[in-house]
Amino acid sequence: MTIKVNQVTLYVQDQAAAVDFWTTKVGFEVTTDQPYGPDARWIEVTPPGGGVRLVLFKAGPDWPALSQDQPNYAMFAAGDIVKAHAELAARGVEFLAPPVEEPWGWSAVFLDNEGHRFHLSQDSANA
Structure with a gap:
């Protein structure tokens, strides 16, 4: 039996943003x-070429806000993190710092439009 992740839900205050x-x-x-x-709307976004869908789900008024001081559960990877960082930053994505090489691999943290943190790592399988 094979089980795979097909979507991850991100609770947002403003779906359009x-x-x-x-x-x-x-x-x-x-x-x-x-x-x-x-x-609300059921909105899914997908990386170019397919992959795990990100559901942008409208958070209810009484739902606790996602932590803005810790990375969220969704993590992203790029074949070339330095190039991805440069392209995303040029489009206005805010990074806390440029990519750095950690003992476990390359990493950078970026913020979405609501200030939630996400990890971007180097995908060594597609580097």
């Missing part, structure tokens, strides 16, 4: 956008 960030700045594509309840 999140779509703009993940498509315009990160370069993902909207693959699903449909009504979901009275005040």
